[in-house]
Amino acid sequence: xxxxxxxxxxxxxxxxxxxxxxDAAARLVLTLPQKGTxxxxxxxxxxxxTFMGRRNGMRKDIALKxxxxxxxxxxxxxxxxVHDGSLDPEARNSMxxxxxxxxxxxxxxxRRNSWGYNQTLGLGFFEYFxxxxxxxADPLPVVAAGVPCQNSGIGGPSHHSKDFVTANGQQGGIPxxxxxxxxxxxxxxxxxxNGDAKTTRWGRERAKAGHPEPFNLKxxxxxxxxxxxxxxxxxxxxxxxxxxxxxxxxxxxxxSGP
Numbered sequence: 733x734x735x736x737x738x739x740x741x742x743x744x745x746x747x748x749x750x751x752x753x754x755d756a757a758a759r760l761v762l763t764l765p766q767k768g769t770x771x772x773x774x775x776x777x778x779x780x781x782t783f784m785g786r787r788n789g790m791r792k793d794i795a796l797k798x799x800x801x802x803x804x805x806x807x808x809x810x811x812x813x814v815h816d817g818s819l820d821p822e823a824r825n826s827m828x829x830x831x832x833x834x835x836x837x838x839x840x841x842x843r844r845n846s847w848g849y850n851q852t853l854g855l856g857f858f859e860y861f862x863x864x865x866x867x868x869a870d871p872l873p874v875v876a877a878g879v880p881c882q883n884s885g886i887g888g889p890s891h892h893s894k895d896f897v898t899a900n901g902q903q904g905g906i907p908x909x910x911x912x913x914x915x916x917x918x919x920x921x922x923x924x925x926n927g928d929a930k931t932t933r934w935g936r937e938r939a940k941a942g943h944p945e946p947f948n949l950k951x952x953x954x955x956x957x958x959x960x961x962x963x964x965x966x967x968x969x970x971x972x973x974x975x976x977x978x979x980x981x982x983x984x985x986x987x988s989g990p
Contacts, residue, residue, distance in 0.1 A: 742773060744838060749777075774838040776854055784866050788837055788854060798867060805870040808860040809833075811956045812883075815876035816846035819906055827876055830857045830921050834937065846881065858938070861925060861947045870950055871925070872985065875918050877955030878906045878967030882990070905963040915974045918952075922979050925949035955987040 751758070760777070764770055782789030783796065798806075809828065817825040825844045832841050833856025840853040857873065864871040906914050920934050927935030929944040938944075954971055958964050972984055 803869045805872045807872040816881045833857045858941045872951045874953030882959050951983045953985045957990045
């Protein structure tokens with residue numbers, strides 16, 4: 733990789749690294765030929781031979797094992813992952829927002845989850861949809877039901893106290909004045925998956941990523957292991973009704989409690 737000494741802004745650099753031997757304890761070390769400062773913002777290392785040859789693709793051996801299971805569906809991006817973190821959409825540890833996971837990988841805002849580690853979001857909703865298609869599984873994306881994880885108190889998961897519902901914020905929920913926008917984000921996800929590439933905004937975004945044809949989404953998950961509280965029920969019902977009104981053919985999969 734060649735860097736100009738005069739660079740003062742961010743520049744995307746790509747290169748091919750070839751190892752001379754196998755070492756299970758190997759580390760990647762960057763050195764400068766002369767005194768200076770090098771700032772790194774987003775680093776991504778991938779084998780050249782990914783599953784299906786996808787850029788930013790899955791690890792081939794694991795992907796093949798999943799494919800060989802012939803799953804009928806795949807739920808993503810996970811469970812508690814979708815509703816952990818802060819309710820503030822601008823916070824670094826914000827609740828998982830699918831729109832932050834599409835577009836060029838280096839432009840996706842990183843997040844710090846409740847398990848205490850950083851996610852680049854290089855594996856995002858487009859990659860998940862594409863992987864489902866590659867293995868012949870129906871995609872089942874999951875979004876939060878408007879409430880955070882009952883264990884996502886400030887500073888990450890905390891031990892269950894006698895009154896852990898109050899202690900950890902499950903009763904907080906997305907403020908009602910923000911629910912309209914949140915519901916729109918959920919509807920936009922369905923449009924991203926199924927919308928026409930020429931006539932819909934989010935269908936065009938999918939096409940820009942290299943997939944003009946719809947992903948044929950049939951299901952959407954709403955919530956994960958949530959306590960069935962009045963705060964949850966109110967927000968879940970709002971999102972459910974909005975989905976059914978605009979996309980009656982979409983089946984909503986909900987939680988049955990922790």
